[in-house]
Amino acid sequence: MPPSPPFFPFLLLLLLSAAASYALPAFREAPAFRNGPHCPADATVHIAMTLDSTYLRGSTAAVFSILQHSSCPENITFHFITAAPDLHLGRTVSTTFPSLEFHLHAFRPSVVLPMISSSIRPALDDPLNYARIYLADLLPESLPRVLYFDSDLVVLDDVGPLFNTPLGSHAVAAPLYCHANFSAYFTRAFWSNPRYTSTFRGRPSEPCYFNTGVMVIDLRKWREGNYREKLEGWMKVRRRVRIYELGSLPPFLLVFGGDVEGVEHRWNQHGLGGDNMEGRCRDLHPGAVSLLHWSGKGKPWLRLDSKRPCPLDLLWSPYDLLKRGSVFDDR
Numbered sequence: 001m002p003p004s005p006p007f008f009p010f011l012l013l014l015l016l017s018a019a020a021s022y023a024l025p026a027f028r029e030a031p032a033f034r035n036g037p038h039c040p041a042d043a044t045v046h047i048a049m050t051l052d053s054t055y056l057r058g059s060t061a062a063v064f065s066i067l068q069h070s071s072c073p074e075n076i077t078f079h080f081i082t083a084a085p086d087l088h089l090g091r092t093v094s095t096t097f098p099s100l101e102f103h104l105h106a107f108r109p110s111v112v113l114p115m116i117s118s119s120i121r122p123a124l125d126d127p128l129n130y131a132r133i134y135l136a137d138l139l140p141e142s143l144p145r146v147l148y149f150d151s152d153l154v155v156l157d158d159v160g161p162l163f164n165t166p167l168g169s170h171a172v173a174a175p176l177y178c179h180a181n182f183s184a185y186f187t188r189a190f191w192s193n194p195r196y197t198s199t200f201r202g203r204p205s206e207p208c209y210f211n212t213g214v215m216v217i218d219l220r221k222w223r224e225g226n227y228r229e230k231l232e233g234w235m236k237v238r239r240r241v242r243i244y245e246l247g248s249l250p251p252f253l254l255v256f257g258g259d260v261e262g263v264e265h266r267w268n269q270h271g272l273g274g275d276n277m278e279g280r281c282r283d284l285h286p287g288a289v290s291l292l293h294w295s296g297k298g299k300p301w302l303r304l305d306s307k308r309p310c311p312l313d314l315l316w317s318p319y320d321l322l323k324r325g326s327v328f329d330d331r
């Protein structure tokens, strides 16, 4: 007897995820991390990251680095956003981090695909790159706040204090870069139209650039402020008028610019991947370092594999859990 129709999607899903697992690299098991002496009994740190096969090596390194430097690693819960339910990604996480508390949240790319305009770098147009816009929809309503991290970073400090950053009236906290040329993130078509530029009127302060790879988000304020709809609104405008060139960053600058709680710069030493075109080696910004972020085209695992690493890529290597001798080792 042929399988009844409802089985077909299920079979297809099985086949697809079997094909995906075939391509997944293997990772070493990370040691179990234990709480230090002064961990609060009633406070969990919630961290959201995306998880896909392309960035899996980066994600496992990021998780490893977070646990290793946390004073209370047993009190961290991870929320991994995946495109479609992917059992194999989950299995990779649980075998790499057997005692990790984590949840998988499925994000349907079709939700955002019609709103994405192509940017200067194809990797920026991946729907999963936009998942951060949907965190308040994907995560449980009971969660008051979340720390969002990109997958191309390592954390060298205790994330507890960052998670507990006082947000004041703001929905988002991130390091602010007020010396960066904010105007350059938008085109003349944007700046010449008062209907667009009036969006910044009445904001608590002058809009400054911030990087969306490290954000503390108050999920309640986010929902109350309808920020997902506001971000989508700008993406829809961009489908009609070329008001900016980059991917998911400019809508964030438009919606939150001038309304972000500042965080110390040490929490996002970004740009280590170089620019979006060539991915040349970059230096650290002056000052302390609590987080290294390879935003830009170059990724440390790719440059290390190609035997042409940048000097700072060697700071990523200690967190690389890729199993030596796995098929991916000699690429």
Ligand SMILES: *[C@@H]1O[C@H](CO)[C@@H](O)[C@H](O)[C@H]1NC(C)=O
Pocket: 035, 039, 040, 041, 042, 043, 044, 074, 075
């Ligand atoms: C934090 O971890 C300890 C175990 O070391 C546990 O007893 C406590 O309940 C945890 N608290 C939370 C809020 O997860």
Ligand SMILES: *[C@@H]1O[C@H](CO)[C@@H](O)[C@H](O)[C@H]1NC(C)=O
Pocket: 181, 183, 184
């Ligand atoms: C900032 O960028 C805009 C647009 O690219 C440019 O016209 C302007 O001269 C820049 N300002 C500074 C101070 O560099």
